[in-house]
Amino acid sequence: MGMKAVILGSGNVAWHIAPALRSAGLEWVQVYSRTLPHAESLSRRLGGVPFTDSLEAIDRTADFYLLAVSDGALAELAKNLRLPGKTVTHVAGSVPVSALQPVSEHGGVMYFFQTFSKDAPAPDLRQTPVCLEASDPATARLLENLARSVSEKVCFLNSQQRQTLHIGGVFVNNYVNLMYTAAFDLFNEKGMDFSLLYPLMDQTLRKAMRMPPAQAQTGPAVRGDEQVLRNHLQYLSESRQGKKYLEVYRLLCQAIQNGKQ
Ligand SMILES: NC(=O)c1ccc[n+]([C@@H]2O[C@H](COP(=O)([O-])OP(=O)(O)OC[C@H]3O[C@@H](n4cnc5c(N)ncnc54)[C@H](OP(=O)(O)O)[C@@H]3O)[C@@H](O)[C@H]2O)c1
Known part of the structure; x- marks a missing residue:
């Protein structure tokens, strides 16, 4: 029989x-989830455990409470x-463990450093870094045991280090994805095949993992090809889709050129 646990939140x-x-x-x-049908569908995924959308109805007999909700x-x-007396753990990158102080004296963080979407296949959790923080040694030991059973990459980071990691993640995942x-x-606007870019996307990632990324940079911005840059800005300003990205192009071009100095 495992340790009794309640999960709050049913998102990605x-x-x-x-x-x-x-x-x-x-x-x-x-x-527990704010939206009852969401609580129900996670419950179904977990084999039909009881579910609720009421905080008052939270089961207080468990030992472990996992708060997997949005930061707000x-x-x-x-x-x-x-x-009080329960182990209460959140999963957020940029929320300090001290935020749980009012809830319990046994606060913890299990930050699974990956991108999760409900409708995407599960990432390989064994290769996913799980970054832990705990308010006390007993909670630290408990979290470490749990994390080591799901991942080979377990480490302790304090709240500040976890925030640095989170910001790194925003750059390499969210912004790259943008x-x-x-x-x-x-490409869509011109009816062109996006997969033409796959080999370039692939090689960009390989290079960035093998040398300092700034050293791997090529293209008109780093070369200072002003005419090409002007043409690109012109193209973007005249394209319906391109307009959305004109400022981003300009700003990133500037950042690449500033980085050279
Ligand atoms: N997604 C990732 O890749 C990822 C990776 C690592 C860490 N994280 C962290 O994990 C946490 C959850 O992220 P997520 O992607 O799973 O979010 P999500 O899919 O948007 O789910 C958010 C959950 O929070 C609940 N919620 C939102 N506002 C609420 C409120 N005002 N009161 C009560 N519940 C509320 C939602 O409940 P209902 O749906 O029932 O309304 C939902 O269950 C965040 O701290 C995030 O930084 C995310």
Whole structure:
């Protein structure tokens, strides 16, 4: 029999890590989510455990409470939830462990450093860094045991280091993904095949993992090809999709050129 646990939140992260943590020894006894059908669908994924959309109805007999909600909701829950003596853990990159202080004296963070979407296949959790923080040694040991059962890459980071990691993640995932979106929109507008870019996307990533990324940079901005840059800006300003990305192009071009100095 595993440790009794309640999960609060049923979004992208909850969807992928709750089943993995069950295999690691957590026995989910309840799902709470603000939107009842969302609680119900995670409950179904976990084999039909009880679910609720009422904070008052939270099962207080569990030992472990995982708060997998959006950062704003975390602050709200911390105001309203009191679970003294329980282990209470959140999964956010940029929220300090101290935010859980009002909820319990055993606060923790399990930051699964990956991109999770409900409707995308589960990433390989064994290769996903799980960055831990705990308010006390007993919680640290508990989280480390749990994390080691799901991942080979477990480490402790304090709240400040975790924020640095989060910002790094925003650059290499969110912003890179926006760059893909810009190219996708431009190709779409001209009826061109986005997969023409795959080999370049692939090689860009390989190079960035093998040398300092600034050293890997090529293209008109780093070369200072002013005429090409002017033509590109002209193209973007005249294209319906391109207009959306004109300022981004200009700003990134500037950043690349500033980086050279
Ligand atoms: N997605 C990722 O790739 C990723 C990776 C690592 C860490 N994280 C962190 O994990 C946390 C959750 O992210 P997510 O992507 O799983 O978010 P999400 O898919 O948007 O899900 C957010 C969850 O928070 C609940 N929620 C939102 N506002 C609420 C409120 N005011 N009161 C109560 N509940 C509320 C939602 O409940 P209902 O749906 O029931 O309304 C939902 O269950 C965030 O701290 C995020 O930084 C995310």
